[in-house]
Amino acid sequence: MALPARAVILACDDRSSAQAFRIGGSAWGLWFQLEPEATAVDGETRAALRAWEYRLPARFAALVAARAEHTATRAFFTQRAGAWEDRFAYQTPAYDAAVAGMELRRGQTALDLGCGTGRAMPALRAQVGGEGTVLGVDVTHTMLTAAARIGCTDSGHLLLADCARLPLPSASVHGIFGAGLIDHLPHPRRALREWARVSAADGTLLLFHPSGRAERAARHGRPLSPDEPLAEPNLRPALDATGRRLAVYDDAAQHFLAHAVRTH
Known part of the structure; x- marks a missing residue:
């Protein structure tokens, strides 16, 4: 045929x-x-x-x-991609402050997973310098198109990929930043295992959101569930299982931040 x-x-x-x-x-x-x-x-x-x-x-x-599994995510973000940065650009200082806590070194490789319009990429580039590598990874093509349109390719490369199946070598990444990502994944623990695979021995992981879990739950008119993957009793053992230690867990009203480092 x-x-x-x-x-x-x-x-x-x-x-x-x-x-x-x-x-x-x-x-x-x-x-x-x-x-x-x-x-x-x-x-x-x-x-x-x-x-x-x-x-x-x-x-x-x-x-x-x-x-x-990705259809609902793509459908949600595709129709919002064009106006996304105009709507949320005010959050950029919060992203910059969160990335600063990763303390990456020049020449290292950093990923912005679920990068959307690439808001964290300039801050990641500032840390790893011109000799480092910054990759913005997203599963929604229209989000990457929007990122390119506003100039995020000046800070790094954009990659259309499933963040739970990264086309990257093992132990090749020093810093992984994920903002508002875990809640959109069908299998969070599977994704954490994949991120551990690509992480170098000194790799760091930062999960971030510019608002806390309670505020987001209230905004969506639902109670705060103890079953959420970002709840500390769920996140800590999930990270432990991938060889990471939860060094910082800060679920404040203004932001959510979980910083994990490799233990082996």
């Missing part, structure tokens, strides 16, 4: 023309031969093809389900 232009194969069977593919980020296709002609293949091959007839749709469905 000749695939459409720009198609990316997701799964295929080398003994037949079975294929699953995508085009761009939202168009998906599935094609496979259900019934091989009796004279075309022997009995063993026919049985294998029949088995594949069930495996291919199952693998395709699993892939779609995994990607769908």
